[in-house]
Amino acid sequence: MYLHGTSKINGQGHLEIGGVDATKLVAEYGTPLYVFDETLVRERCREFVDAFRASGLKFQVAYASKAFCVMAMCRIVEEEGMSLDVVSDGELYTALQAGFPAERIHFHGNNKTIDEIEMAIDAKIGCFVVDNFIELQMLNAIAGEKRQKVKILLRITPGVEAHTHEYISTGQTDSKFGFDLGNGSAFRAVEEASKLSHLELLGIHSHIGSQIFEVEGFRMAAEKMASFAVQVRQEIGVTFKVINLGGGFGIRYVNEDTPLPVSVYVKAITDAIKDNFGRNEYPLPEIWVEPGRSIVGDAGTTLYTVGTSKDIPGVRKYVSVDGGMTDNPRPALYEAVYEAMLANRASEEPTEVVSIAGKCCESGDMLIWDLNLPKVNSGDVLAVSCTGAYNYAMASNYNRIRRPGVVFVSEGQSDLVVKRETFDNIVGNDLIPARMKQVSKTV
Incomplete structure (x- = not known):
């Protein structure tokens, strides 16, 4: 992945943006996460x-x-x-x-x-x-x-x-x-x-x-x-x-x-x-x-956590992350292409070709096809570059997935500028007509 702006690989072999280690951003703010340089x-x-x-x-x-x-x-x-x-x-x-x-x-x-x-x-x-x-x-x-x-x-x-x-x-x-x-x-x-x-x-x-x-x-x-x-x-x-x-x-x-x-x-x-x-x-x-x-385009990076994978011998290996078309609809809309790396293992050499799948209930929810990465494990952090334009702006709550937070990083400091959505945000505008049977909440 091409490193834009202040991005670099630090001494721990991690992606660093604006002087802040990407793994520390994930630990503090969770994923998916939009990070702006x-x-x-x-x-x-x-x-x-x-x-x-x-x-x-x-x-x-x-x-x-x-x-x-x-x-x-x-x-x-x-x-x-x-x-x-x-x-x-x-x-x-x-x-x-x-x-x-x-x-x-x-x-x-x-x-x-x-x-x-x-x-x-x-x-x-x-x-x-x-x-x-x-x-x-x-x-x-x-x-x-x-x-x-x-x-x-x-x-x-x-x-x-x-x-x-x-x-x-x-x-x-x-x-x-x-x-x-x-x-x-x-x-x-x-x-x-x-x-x-x-x-x-x-x-x-x-x-x-x-x-x-x-x-x-x-x-x-x-x-x-x-x-x-x-x-x-x-x-x-x-x-x-x-x-x-x-x-x-x-x-x-x-x-x-x-x-x-x-x-x-x-x-x-x-x-x-x-x-x-x-x-x-x-x-x-x-x-x-x-x-x-x-x-803003190349100043933005989206961080995801890797979840499941599916290897189809002779066809391809799918690696799924905890986001997808809800936070980046551009591949589905425009066949947009992106580069990515494992932010927590950024200095390791690629050993396999995988395709990055989103978590939405859609076959078309694919973020990147045929990406060269080191052997991918559950829990790895995937960093997708150049997601600053039309990603947050076009994000949705499809499947009632909560939209990510947004962080600005600069000179070793990170600042949350948009909070991650909560479950209360998801149902905040919902109304149940009085004529419907009232039931107790299960959550």
């Missing part, structure tokens, strides 16, 4: 900010909280001087409860409810990213009722398709998101938005996909956005102050993945903006981006 998270934040600062352009780097949203993470984003994207009232509430400055919050989503819009306006967030004509009218009406003027970007689908899994590609024409550039709806949206008295149109937004390992897609998107901006300025006199090129910057999950340094992505984006807007004598806009996975 706080130092690496902060380094990723600073890489983006520093790279944009070097460009000389005005910018905002907004962490896409859908990747991993808890109050402690929101606090890190605030401390690192970044903005924050939310896509629901739950994410917005989390950010506000963490004390995140509302003026640095951007609200995304293709189906924002009236309640969500009202909540965001009342909080005086910085910007809405508007996704469709219905939302445009609804947002203007609600803002008018509240006697406010709200800032917006229009989400554009530029027709640029990045080389990603089909389920997470969002920039192409056939998408549930945004106003299409090719069929004229984007232009009509700008015309309409510019006439609505309770909206201030800052500019446009695009997102071309996820887990992107090249820069050409971002260059193409910047070129299309610039061409559109010039057309809008010439035909209806609207000048965009902000161009948001979204996120999608890739990370290394396995050896075959080849992400670029953050500085390379950022330089490609800023150079493309300078070139395409400069040649048209267009005022250089402020550049916004929205990294999520690339901030």
Whole structure:
């Protein structure tokens, strides 16, 4: 397993993250357990900010909280001087409860409810990213009722398709998101938005996909956005102050993945903006981006305890752990692949090939196929790397399994930032109608 950030194998032959022995984390917090390398998270934040600062352009780097949203993470984003994207009232509430400055919050989503819009306006967030004509009218009406003027970007689908899994590609024409550039709806949206008295149109937004390992897609998107901006300025006199090129910057999950340094992505984006807007004598806009996975993905490690195994001669050996698709649904959803090691025997050489199975009552609950490990024993601790993005965020209570706790580690210290769920959490919202026969509890 590739060791990211502060991870290393210590003198005891154990995996160590943030200066803390993984076996000690398991002893204190139990498993499954999400462990985040706080130092690496902060380094990723600073890489983006520093790279944009070097460009000389005005910018905002907004962490896409859908990747991993808890109050402690929101606090890190605030401390690192970044903005924050939310896509629901739950994410917005989390950010506000963490004390995140509302003026640095951007609200995304293709189906924002009236309640969500009202909540965001009342909080005086910085910007809405508007996704469709219905939302445009609804947002203007609600803002008018509240006697406010709200800032917006229009989400554009530029027709640029990045080389990603089909389920997470969002920039192409056939998408549930945004106003299409090719069929004229984007232009009509700008015309309409510019006439609505309770909206201030800052500019446009695009997102071309996820887990992107090249820069050409971002260059193409910047070129299309610039061409559109010039057309809008010439035909209806609207000048965009902000161009948001979204996120999608890739990370290394396995050896075959080849992400670029953050500085390379950022330089490609800023150079493309300078070139395409400069040649048209267009005022250089402020550049916004929205990294999520690339901030937290490789900073996360999930620790499991090995339980049972099943060896089918000539076929494969299954090794089961105490988690699975409830804490990491990505292999089942996307056929995502991961690397792993035995955290308590990290210096030992592999001697067998096993497949890691989850504990859910589903044949498809498989975390890793064909993994090289030392001879695996019950009670070993399995560490799966790069689980910081979309693992906790997408976790569920399928089979009424309790969701894991989350720990941040840094400089030899561990801090619990999300408690492990309890049985009371599992049944906390359940109700039994009075008409049903009352029986005594057996637990």
